[in-house]
Amino acid sequence: MFMSELHIVIFLPVIAGILLFLLPERVFTLKGVLSVLVAAVCLIFSFILYFETAATGTLNLGKEFFKDGSLLNTLLKQTESFAAMHTDNLSKLIVLFVGLFTLIVSVYSTGYLFPKIRPRHYFSYFLITAGCANGAVLADHMLLFIFFWGIMGLTLYKLIKGHTSISASTAKKTFIMIGASDGIMILGIAVIMHLGFPLSISAMDIHTGSFAGVAAFLCLAAGAFTKAGAFPFHTWVPDYASYAPASSSAFLPASLDKLLGIYFLARLCNSMFVLNDWLTLLMLFAGVGTIIIGVMMALMQKDYKRLLGYHAVSQVGYMVTGFALGTPLGIAGGLFHLINNALYKSGLFLAAGHVERLTGRHTIDDLGGLSKVMPVTFFSVFVFSLAISGVPPLNGFASKWLIYQGIIEFGEGPGLANQLWVVWLALAIIGSALTLASFIKFISGIFLGHTKSIYRSVRGKDMLYCLPQAVLAIICIIFGVFASNWVIPGIIQKVSGDFAYPGIWESSTVSVLVMISIFAGLTIYWLMRGRGFRVDKAFVLGETQDHKTGGYPSGEYYKTITGNQVIRMIYRGAEKKYFDIYDIARETVLGISKRLSWLHSGILPVYLIWIIAGLLVMLIIFM
Amino acid sequence: MLRDIFYFLIFPGLLFAFAGGGFLSWFDRKVTARLQFRVGPPLLQPFYDCIKLFGKETIIPADSAQGLFFLSPVFAVAGAVLSCVLILLPAFGMTSGFAGDIIVVFYLLMIPSLSYIIGAIASGNPLAGLGASREMKLIIGYELSLLLVVAAVIMKAGHSLSLHEIIAIQQQQGAFIWSLSGILLFIVAMMCVQAKLAFVPFDIADAETEIAGGIFIEYSGTILAMVKIAKSVMLLALPSFVAVLLLGGLYFYGIHIFWSILKILGVVLLITLVRNTNPRLTTGQSMRFFFIWMNLIAVVAIVMTYIGW
Numbered sequence: 001m002f003m004s005e006l007h008i009v010i011f012l013p014v015i016a017g018i019l020l021f022l023l024p025e026r027v028f029t030l031k032g033v034l035s036v037l038v039a040a041v042c043l044i045f046s047f048i049l050y051f052e053t054a055a056t057g058t059l060n061l062g063k064e065f066f067k068d069g070s071l072l073n074t075l076l077k078q079t080e081s082f083a084a085m086h087t088d089n090l091s092k093l094i095v096l097f098v099g100l101f102t103l104i105v106s107v108y109s110t111g112y113l114f115p116k117i118r119p120r121h122y123f124s125y126f127l128i129t130a131g132c133a134n135g136a137v138l139a140d141h142m143l144l145f146i147f148f149w150g151i152m153g154l155t156l157y158k159l160i161k162g163h164t165s166i167s168a169s170t171a172k173k174t175f176i177m178i179g180a181s182d183g184i185m186i187l188g189i190a191v192i193m194h195l196g197f198p199l200s201i202s203a204m205d206i207h208t209g210s211f212a213g214v215a216a217f218l219c220l221a222a223g224a225f226t227k228a229g230a231f232p233f234h235t236w237v238p239d240y241a242s243y244a245p246a247s248s249s250a251f252l253p254a255s256l257d258k259l260l261g262i263y264f265l266a267r268l269c270n271s272m273f274v275l276n277d278w279l280t281l282l283m284l285f286a287g288v289g290t291i292i293i294g295v296m297m298a299l300m301q302k303d304y305k306r307l308l309g310y311h312a313v314s315q316v317g318y319m320v321t322g323f324a325l326g327t328p329l330g331i332a333g334g335l336f337h338l339i340n341n342a343l344y345k346s347g348l349f350l351a352a353g354h355v356e357r358l359t360g361r362h363t364i365d366d367l368g369g370l371s372k373v374m375p376v377t378f379f380s381v382f383v384f385s386l387a388i389s390g391v392p393p394l395n396g397f398a399s400k401w402l403i404y405q406g407i408i409e410f411g412e413g414p415g416l417a418n419q420l421w422v423v424w425l426a427l428a429i430i431g432s433a434l435t436l437a438s439f440i441k442f443i444s445g446i447f448l449g450h451t452k453s454i455y456r457s458v459r460g461k462d463m464l465y466c467l468p469q470a471v472l473a474i475i476c477i478i479f480g481v482f483a484s485n486w487v488i489p490g491i492i493q494k495v496s497g498d499f500a501y502p503g504i505w506e507s508s509t510v511s512v513l514v515m516i517s518i519f520a521g522l523t524i525y526w527l528m529r530g531r532g533f534r535v536d537k538a539f540v541l542g543e544t545q546d547h548k549t550g551g552y553p554s555g556e557y558y559k560t561i562t563g564n565q566v567i568r569m570i571y572r573g574a575e576k577k578y579f580d581i582y583d584i585a586r587e588t589v590l591g592i593s594k595r596l597s598w599l600h601s602g603i604l605p606v607y608l609i610w611i612i613a614g615l616l617v618m619l620i621i622f623m
Numbered sequence: 624m625l626r627d628i629f630y631f632l633i634f635p636g637l638l639f640a641f642a643g644g645g646f647l648s649w650f651d652r653k654v655t656a657r658l659q660f661r662v663g664p665p666l667l668q669p670f671y672d673c674i675k676l677f678g679k680e681t682i683i684p685a686d687s688a689q690g691l692f693f694l695s696p697v698f699a700v701a702g703a704v705l706s707c708v709l710i711l712l713p714a715f716g717m718t719s720g721f722a723g724d725i726i727v728v729f730y731l732l733m734i735p736s737l738s739y740i741i742g743a744i745a746s747g748n749p750l751a752g753l754g755a756s757r758e759m760k761l762i763i764g765y766e767l768s769l770l771l772v773v774a775a776v777i778m779k780a781g782h783s784l785s786l787h788e789i790i791a792i793q794q795q796q797g798a799f800i801w802s803l804s805g806i807l808l809f810i811v812a813m814m815c816v817q818a819k820l821a822f823v824p825f826d827i828a829d830a831e832t833e834i835a836g837g838i839f840i841e842y843s844g845t846i847l848a849m850v851k852i853a854k855s856v857m858l859l860a861l862p863s864f865v866a867v868l869l870l871g872g873l874y875f876y877g878i879h880i881f882w883s884i885l886k887i888l889g890v891v892l893l894i895t896l897v898r899n900t901n902p903r904l905t906t907g908q909s910m911r912f913f914f915i916w917m918n919l920i921a922v923v924a925i926v927m928t929y930i931g932w
Contacts, residue, residue, distance in 0.1 A: 369747070371688045378688075391737065392730050404726050405784070412782050422774045422925055426767060433766040436737065437759045444744035444752065450686045503724030503784040510721075512624070513631050514701050521697030521849065528677060528845040538684040538748040541835055545749065557756040560906050561763075 005049040006085060007060065009042050009095060010135045013102070017127030025120065032110030035123040039103040042130065046099035050092045056140065056202070059083035086140035086202045089495045090335075094137045094263050097339060101255040101346060102130040104468045108350050109247040111464030112357060117245060119161055126251065129155040133256050137263055142189050142199040146182070149223075152260065153178035156252050160244035170243040173582055174236045181226035181233060188219025204272040208279055217273045221283075224268060228261025229253060230320050231290040234313040235580040238297070241309025242362075246353020249305070253312050254349050255342040262319045262338045269323045270331060281417040283324035288424055291317030291431035298438045299558050300571060302363045305352050307442060308345070311388065314431060315341045321428060322403045325410045332496035333402030336488065340395040340479060344384040347472035351381045354465045355446060358458045364441065364554055369451030374460025378447045380473035385443055387476045389436035393511045395476050398483030400432060405503050437558060445554030450545075483507040627721045635711035637704045637856070644855030645669040647891050651858070654895045669855060673848050681844030686747030695742030696842070696849035702734025703853045707860035713786035714863055714873040724784040728864065729773055735853050736762055736819065739828075742850075743838035754837025757906050758828035761818055764913035769815040771921035772808050776868045778928050779804075790872035798871030804927035809869050811921045816861045817894055818909070820854075824901040825909055833903075862890035 016038045020031050061083060063076035106126065113122060128151065135148035157175040160167050189199065191212055197204055208214050222233060229237035241249045269275060269283065294314025301307035319341070322334025354377050361367055371378040387396040404425060411421025460466075479487050484507040493499070538545060562568045577583040599610065630636055648669045656663030683689060709723040709731065723731070740758050743751035779799050780789045799805040818825040829837040842850055866873055866886045873883035904912065 369686065371691075382691075390730070391734065392727065397730065401726060401730075408777060408782060408784065422771070422778070425774055426770055429770045430763075430767045433733075433763055437763055440740055440744065440755065440759050443741075444755065448688050448691075448744045449747045449752070502782070503726060504722045505727050506721050506723065509624070509627055510705060510723075513627065513705060514698075516628065516631070517701035517704070518694065518697055521694070521700070524849075525693060525845060528681075532680040533683055534680060535683045535685055538686060538746065538751075539835075539840060540748065540750060554752070558760065560760055560910065563907050564911075 005045045008045045010131050013038055013042055013127040013131035017124045020124040021121055031123040035106045035127055039106045043099035043103050046095045050096045054088045056086045059085050082141050082143050084140040085138050091137045094259050095134050097259055098133045105247055105251040108468040112247050112353055119159055125155040125158040133260055136260055140201050150182050153182055159248040167243040170239045174240055177236045177582055181223045184219050185223035188216045191216040207274050208276045220268055224261045224265040227257050228316045229313050230316045231286055231293050232581050235582050237313050238306050238309035242303055242306040246349050250346040250349035254345040258342055266323050277415045280324055284417055284424055287317045287321030287324055288427040292427055295431050295434040304364050308348050308352055312345055318403055325406045327406055327410055328497040328499040329409055330406035332492045333399055333406050335495055336402055336492050337399035340399045343472050343476050344387045347380055347384045347469055350469050351377050358460055364445035367446045368449040371447040372451050373458045376466040376470055380469040383473040383476055385439035389439055390432045393480050393507050395479035398480055401505055409502050441554050441557045481507055481511040630708055636708045640707040640856040640859050641852055644859040647858045648855050650891055651895045655899055658899050673851050676848035677845055679844040681846055684746050684748055684841045688745040691745035695738040696846050699735040699738035699853035700849055702731055703856040706731035707856050710860055710863045710867055714867050715875040725773055735857055739838045746841035748841050750834045751838055751840050753834055754828045758838055760906050760910055764910040765815045765818040768811050768913050768917040768921055772812045775808050775925045775928050786867055793871040800869045803932045804924040807920050807924035811917050812865050814917055817897055819861055822898040824904045826903055827906050862887045865890055
């Protein structure tokens with residue numbers, strides 16, 4: 001029974017995706033509807049799988065379709081030794097959420113992708129991605145894992161190409177970075193093979209005492225970091241967020257890539273490898289570094305999709321920090337934050353796509369006052385923004401709180417990384433405050449203030465757009481309100497193992513009290529209505545407000561921060577991409593090839609000199 | 624649950640906190656008046672102000688997002704009262720009822736400021752927007768300093784997050800302020816409280832003489848009364864927080880009641896004195912003040928705590 005569900009969640013979307021290639025692009029809506037159906041079936045089966053007991057098995061690749069003894073039959077039989085599958089509570093949970101996001105984003109994509117901005121064969125690649133994500137999460141053999149993982153890199157590229165004229169170069173950058181990281185991961189697998197460990201993920205237990213062990217860990221972690229978008233391999237995420245269709249951003253960098261990258265990181269840190277003190281320290285540095293760098297960049301962005309892209313980076317830092325702690329509390333925090341982040345971040349991308357679709361503008365300063373014309377989107381964005389900023393009693397607070405508890409508990413240990421707990425805690429919390437700051441800018445710039453007359457006629461209540469966002473917002477609220485008495489003990493602790501809380505957070509009680517306050521507040525307003533409520537123009541010190549020039553530009557909210565010279569220099573450097581690992585690598589490679597290009601002068605004597613010199617060197621070596 | 628609601632609405636929640644906060648606000652105004660050689664208001668003036676505001680007409684700005692504009696003062700009151708209850712229950716030694724740890728209190732204490740910001744940007748007034756951006760920058764400034772104080776207290780209390788235990792440890796070993804690091808932490812905590820209450824020199828967000836009330840510029844009538852209630856409650860919650868963290872807590876029995884009131888009044892007196900003797904800082908100055916100087920002092924205090932001073 002278990003194997004049949006496993007086959008369905010992996011192969012149904014892949015096969016459906018391949019079949020969708022056959023349908024012409026004209027029937028895009030039909031393709032969308034079919035994808036929604038496939039996604040719904042997959043979600044049901046992931047749900048069934050979630051309640052099955054953990055098991056190990058082998059993927060059936062279909063050898064019975066071929067005659068016994070034939071070439072293909074023999075080949076498939078041999079291949080099956082690589083097709084080991086394993087489910088445990090972690091992988092089942094991830095598969096469940098992959099299913100949920102596939103369904104939600106496929107509903108949204110059907111409405112969102114109008115012909116001009118549509119990447120070719122969008123839904124084919126979309127479904128293949130979903131299937132491969134499930135495959136990677138459920139695979140037990142490292143080679144099968146890297147196979148599924150690699151295909152996701154390719155589909156990521158295909159889901160952006162053809163969106164706009166600029167998106168081609170972004171697609172290339174993404175592909176090169178993801179591809180390079182996959183290459184490094186294969187190197188890591190080679191080191192593990194060299195060390196003589198079996199390539200089964202569930203059975204691996206490598207100590208990082210030796211150089212080779214550390215090298216293998218770092219190679220594999222680089223892959224996980226790139227996929228999830230953690231510092232220093234994060235630079236493709238903001239570009240992808242700005243230039244890809246919002247539905248692709250919501251699907252891959254915001255949810256599926258995070259789920260996968262952090263899933264693999266969790267496996268690396270907590271079961272495949274035993275981290276030594278220095279690696280823990282390094283991971284914690286990477287974690288808090290990602291938080292701060294991501295959020296500081298987000299603070300200054302004027303393009304709202306790019307702002308979200310930097311937050312997609314910043315939030316990964318919390319998860320990396322949680323898993324790097326290695327304690328059940330830290331793991332629980334990291335995992336809960338992973339799920340929460342996928343919920344609100346994909347929701348935010350969907351909302352950003354909705355805004356972009358209706359207004360055609362990319363910068364915050366061009367927008368304003370949209371809360372009146374798109375109320376559902378505004379409500380959802382408000383919930384997501386508070387959740388991502390960790391405002392109690394929403395879900396983002398619950399998971400961040402777990403991570404903070406984890407850090408404080410971790411601080412009781414004797415190691416250097418433990419003793420530095422104040423640093424991790426301080427940077428994580430200031431990151432949270434900065435997140436709040438940039439979302440204040442996001443909300444106020446896009447949704448609040450004066451509604452420009454060109455946006456008055458915008459019709460922002462389309463069900464296909466609003467429903468996915470509203471569903472995600474409601475899940476965010478539920479996960480927040482019932483965090484401490486249902487979600488953490490019922491879902492998260494099943495994966496992380498039991499732990500005792502050092503602190504106390506009663507999410508439901510607080511939520512009830514907040515509800516009572518809202519009710520009481522509204523009652524007071526209602527009782528006082530007799531005294532009169534009058535709508536009048538805003539008071540601007542007695543002057544008349546010119547809406548063309550007089551509004552406060554939200555894009556400039558945090559300009560004071562760049563008043564500091566050091567910070568200004570860092571921002572300028574970042575704008576010129578001095579810190580982008582992709583650009584650094586590109587400049588290095590191009591620089592070297594430029595130096596070497598004088599060899600290709602086209603002059604025969606130069607070539608001859610090199611040939612003779614080479615022969616001489618060979619002669620000296622082999623003599 | 625009913626008991627929690629009682630705690631929340633009556634004691635030590637809304638009713639008690641508003642009464643206490645109103646008294647402290649009178650105390651602040653009276654001291655200010657005496658410093659300026661004026662007579663000052665009568666004891667019940669803060670309550671009269673509120674009652675009067677409830678009876679006034681409320682004006683809603685045309686460009687506002689009305690739902691948020693109305694609800695954010697309610698959120699401010701809720702956040703202030705929740706944090707006040709979570710601070711005062713352990714401070715009074717009441718172990719039953721709902722509870723929260725120091726990190727939860729730290730986060731809840733931010734909600735009133737956040738609500739003011741949201742209310743301000745929802746009003747659609749450019750001056751309120753200006754005030755909101757200033758308030759947010761101020762939060763970014765002091766949040767780290769206050770967190771470092773909290774972290775140092777957690778360290779002193781042997782990695783305990785419960786306010787009950789923090790008070791219990793101070794009962795055994797003496798209040799945390801009686802050490803070199805404790806004094807430094809108290810200085811930083813007081814500055815953070817000053818900024819959280821938006822008192823001079825950190826009143827940049829509502830700077831009345833400059834941006835005419837900034838974040839509160841559009842509030843009037845009933846909704847302004849809500850803001851006043853939230854501010855009063857915060858005036859009790861924050862000094863109590865400092866008292867719990869560093870001054871050995873508050874007690875609600877016998878002669879200790881007198882000492883507890885003195886502690887709170889002492890803290891409020893310090894705040895009042897600072898606010899009456901300083902000019903307003905600019906946004907950049909106050910961010911620098913917290914980011915460089917207060918954080919430096921807090922880090923020194925943490926290092927001192929680490930080596931046992």
